Amino acid sequence: MIRLHTLGLAGALALLATVSAHAEGGDKAAGRTLVYTCAGCHGVPGYANAYPDYPVPKIAGQNEQYIINALNEYKSGDRTYPTMVAQAQSLTDQNIKDIAAYLSSITPTK
Numbered sequence: 001m002i003r004l005h006t007l008g009l010a011g012a013l014a015l016l017a018t019v020s021a022h023a024e025g026g027d028k029a030a031g032r033t034l035v036y037t038c039a040g041c042h043g044v045p046g047y048a049n050a051y052p053d054y055p056v057p058k059i060a061g062q063n064e065q066y067i068i069n070a071l072n073e074y075k076s077g078d079r080t081y082p083t084m085v086a087q088a089q090s091l092t093d094q095n096i097k098d099i100a101a102y103l104s105s106i107t108p109t110k
Contacts, residue, residue, distance in 0.1 A: 026064070026094075026101025034099050037087060045109065061108035067100035 041047060042059045049056060059067065073079040074088035075096075091099070 024097075026097035026099070028098070028102045028105050030095075031098035031100070031102025034091075034095055035102060038099070038103075041083075058108055059103050060106045062103060064100045064104035067103055068096055071096045071099065 038059065041056045044056070047056045048054060070079065071088045071091060074081070074084040075091065077085065079085070088096075
C-alpha cells in the first residue's frame with residue numbers, strides 16, 4: 001500500500017513539474033500574433049539594411065533560447081541596434097517567450 005501511495009505521489013509530482021515548466025514557457029499561438037512586426041525586416045528574402053549595409057538575419061527556426069537572450073539584451077540595452085531596442089522595449093517577458101516559442105518552431109525559408 002505504501003508503494004502505491006509513493007507511486008501516486010511520484011506521478012503527481014511529475015505531472016506538476018510538467019505543467020509548471022509549460023506554464024513558464026512560451027505560447028506559440030500568442031507568439032504567432034506578435035511576430036507581424038518582425039516579418040517586415042526578418043521575413044523578407046534578401047532584405048538588407050541601407051545603413052549600415054548588412055543582410056538582415058532570418059530568425060525563423062532559430063534556437064528558442066537564443067531568441068529570448070537576444071530580445072532581452074536589446075530590451076536591456078546590452079545590444080544597441082536602435083530599431084530592435086525600440087521593438088524589444090515594448091515587449092513583456094511573456095511576449096518574448098511567446099515570440100521565441102513560435103519562431104523556433106517554424107521551418108526557415110531560403
